[in-house]
Amino acid sequence: MVEPQILVSKLACDVVEVKKYASFEYEQVRYLQNAVTNIMNIKQNQIVKVFTIITAVFLSLTLVGTFYGMDFDVMPELSWEHGFLYCMLLTLAAEIIPLAYIKYKGWLRYSISRMCSFRI
Secondary structure, eight states: OOOHHHHHHHHHHHHHHHHHHHHHHHHHHHHHHHHHHHHHHHHHHHHHHHHHHHHHHHHHHHHHHHHHHSOOSOOHHHHSTTHHHHHHHHHHHHHHHHHHHHHHHTHHHHHHHHHHHOOO
16 A cells, blocks of 8 residues: 555645646746737737828818818909819829828838738
8 A cells, every 4th residue: 555645745746747837838828818919919000000191191181171161252262263273283282292202101001011911
């Protein structure tokens, strides 16, 4: 018959080993959880970046539309011969200039390609 002290010491060793293994598994799960959280944060930041770029491009159009949407009696460019054409060219320039700058910097291309490359 095996002595109780030997059984207790073996059981104590097994408990210590299980505790070490549980701690190791806990650290692995924590590491994976942090990795997934970081990937999701990166993807969310890239989505916000795309929306910011879109907002920067269309904000000037909204501003011009707001000025012309006001009911003013006197707007000098309305009486000009080509006032509407000037307004359209100004609006087009206000859209193309930020878009060209963003394209020159490569921000939009990088954001969209990175946004599509992450799969969770």
